Amino acid sequence: MINFQYLRTTTVKSAIALLVKDKNAKFLAGGTNLIDLMKRGVTAPEKLIDINHVPLKEIKQVGNKIYIGALTSNTAVADHALVKEKLPLLSWALQAGASAQLRNVATVGGNMMQRTRCGYFYDTEMPCNKRQPGTGCGAMEGFNRMHAIFGTSDQCIAVHPSDMCIALVALDAEVILANAKGERKIPFKEFHRLAGDTPQLDNNLKADEMITGLEIPINNLAKNYHYLKVRDRASYAFALVSVAAAFETVDNKIIDVRLAMGGVAHKPWRLTASELFLKGKEASLTNFEQAAQLAMKDAKGFGGNDFKLKLAPNTIIEALNLAKSKA
Amino acid sequence: MEKNMLKDENDRVDGFLKVTGKAKYFAEYELPGLTYGVLVTSTITKGKITSLDTKSAEKAPGVIAVISHLNKPSAAAYEQESGPQMKIFYTDKIFYNGQPIAIVVANTFERATYAASLVKATYANETFNTDFEKALKDPKAKKLQGQADYKRGEENAYKTAEVKLEERYFLPIETHNPMELHGIIADWRPNNQLTVYAKTQGVKATQGTIANVFKIPMENIQVNSEFVGGGFGMALRTWPLEIATVMASKHIGKPVKVVITRMQMFTMVGNRPAAIQTIGLGANKDGKLTGITHRAYGETSTYENFTEGVVNMAKFMYQCDNVNTSYVIVPVDLGVPIWMRGPGEATGAFALESAIDEMAHALDMDPLDFRIKNDPETDQQKNKPFSSKNIKEAYKIGADKIGWRNRKNKPGSLLEGPWQTGYGVSVGVFNANRGKASVKGILKADGSLLLQSATSDIGPGTGTGMTLIANKLMNIPVNKITFELGDSSLPPAPSQGGSATLSTVGSAVNDVCVALKSTIAELAANSNMDATSNFVDVLKKNNLPQIEITKESQSGKEKDSYSMYSFSIHFVQVKVNSLTGVVKINKIVSVGDSGTIVSPKTARSQMVGGAVGGIGMALTEESIIDHRYGRYINNNFADYHVPVNADVPEIDVNFINKPDPYINPMGAKGMGEIALIGFSAAVANAVFNATGKRIRTLPITPDKILA
């Protein structure tokens, strides 16, 4: 077999120290994505640094924010009373992902770092610029039913597959990153990248950094919210299109609104123009429809995924309708 | 089989073993000195291997041997010219992408896997085509007659009918994907003695195939396959990978185990072939069918032809004087297909039963009324009466239970926000078969009965059914009856396929029990005992520890006099979201008309499993190939969508449960296939009723609803 060294560590400091020592080392969290990729020959780290024993599993309220440790399991986050009460959108998005068994071991950090499910990326006999830059994109003129309609490049049209991240980008989360020298925080929306001409990079995590946690501001979006995931079967399938929608109304006027889409881009796709449009307006079907139309500016299909040009706005409308009817 | 745990007539005899992990599947056998084989597969779709570098693999840790066409171990039949065409390791030809080209054997699975990645092939490429639609359009591509054309009355009579339609239906490749991966353990010992632990639907068939390839006597080969983790048809033949494993064991003189990967399940063990069908229907204004034309094209491989019964149903299911059918197979550069549950009939029923619904709509008739109006009294194809057929009763039961009266004939009538509700119905039908089988019965003075037959159980509950047949006849409690199967040394029985096992083997069980009873009666009479004496007392009185009878059983003349079919009716209620295109099956009512129900619990499970498979066929399952490369794109369980619990609603299973007077002594007809046949059309029909959209290409995914 392709041998690798297995190391286990219990502190952030030592985890980072081990990581920087070796170019070919990788963190092992739940392993639900990394091990699959190793089995398929997509990646072959020489060292696996098991970080499951690093104490980053806390969920707590700090001031007006909720802190979530990077090694908290997807199930623990989804089921946590604080999350359910204050950030139900996140809880819903998590529940829409994978299966119960996977969520039990998958972690917040691993979920953010999960790689695309593009079939060409997984099959080492096929071209893929993300896996092997310069080999071409198999999906562009191939099977691209699952692929991106926003922010694509001529190098890569893969989508980021996470559900959790769609809620997090909508909720204005911040990511806490640590390296040997200290910590930095970046807005969640700046964590993932578009493919551009560096499709091999999914995000802006630096080679010497570790995700240690998230901070999510508490909001008034716990009443009218919905995470709607459209997929090929009722559970245990990746999104064709998903929409995280939440808003707050005062006197029938929307004063805060968040919209983000999954399954449509190389990163969680925040619908800023639609949000701007809805602010100050009534939560009505006509406004929802117009917001959905605004979201589709610059969308582009590649054949197999052309249906998303219709599905995406429809899903936005339906998610907003469902958020509205939740009272 | 271990101690019989049967508690009441509703339990499976092996249920306890299965849920406690004690049932042993082929891959779980630990033989001394066991080695592990991993298959290397082609990465091109068509051409020749020009070189195969096995050196680094051979040098890798733990590797015992690398076997390929370069060092082909002897397989007598493959050395002759007339053997099968895709002779593994006896050819340098590549027929499809993912074809096994070498096997690496090592002392651990991980080492074999790694070493397999070191085998490097170079190829001479040839142009290829894996696209069925393209082959169909290409006038130069081969088209072979798959089945004789059929004609009754006037050909294409639908064209001149008062009301007519002609529509085209597409079914993509589906892959069986049972939970259990395929593979085999082969242990070739000196003097050409071979034991295999197989995943097979037929231990005798596996034994025969291996005997043929290696030209050794059947008796030298012991095949064990007591438990099978699902087959759905893919274990109905001995695949090249199994021959490769036997070769490897023969070559190294040690037992070799091969368990293929999920990805290899898409290329090494067959699939349901894609099909393109056109149906022409004609009717008069009163709703009587005047013409049925069913033309089907099925996919096959270039190295072997595969055919199935796609157009069978059109010939007899509806009363119609003018029927014609044709069935053509079209080779593409893919692995050879194999029957998948419901086989060709399920493919054909999707088209025919959709078209029947379309015709009812064209006539503005309730599709149920239309079906009943065209229900035949006799089989017009065979010109014989049906042995039994209760489908009008079945329609009624199903219609009541699904709430058919709530259905509106005008599509798109039932709305609730974005959700549209619709109802659909369809019929499934499959030959009620009965083959030839032998069963040995050993009746013991301790009050127990042991029954043995070399049949298989891929999940339907063969042992349970057989036990219940014996229980009824012999009046022996079920926990005193043991049925042994999955062992090639037992009395012969056919492979488990075509819904024939209960009918075929069950008849032999019946005959053995009848013979045992009359022997006991004779013994009782001879020893001056009462004719109703308990067999234990009779055996004891006669100082016999046991009596043993073997019986071969098969159908008689009744087969010539009657047309024998099993029928099923599927009703579904769906909800379709007009914004997102999501289809939710809300309720299912299936009614089986398959004679006597011998084993209620396992019969129900068959219908439930068929409905679940039907949901897959209708809504989620499709094996996708990138035709530029000839490689599968979604060859894993994350991307090939079999239905999950959340897709499966309440399934209300009903049986007519009336004995068929002719088929066999139990009056029981098979039901594994009818559980699935027709189901996908019921869904498509319900989707039409909900939305007014007629989807003729499966699976019905959200994009098709939105299109």
Ligand SMILES: Cc1cc2nc3c(=O)[nH]c(=O)nc-3n(C[C@H](O)[C@H](O)[C@H](O)COP(=O)(O)OP(=O)(O)OC[C@H]3O[C@@H](n4cnc5c(N)ncnc54)[C@H](O)[C@@H]3O)c2cc1C
């Ligand atoms: C069959 C299947 C279906 C799925 N369906 C869905 C779905 O519907 N929706 C969905 O959202 N997801 C789905 N998933 C993906 C699943 O959510 C991810 O696999 C999971 O979240 C990854 O988390 P993990 O802890 O197991 O990561 P791992 O596999 O352990 O790690 C993934 C990557 O993240 C890196 N990493 C982990 N932790 C850190 C850290 N703290 N700092 C820096 N790097 C880190 C690792 O080095 C590795 O490169 C599915 C997965 C499978 C296998």
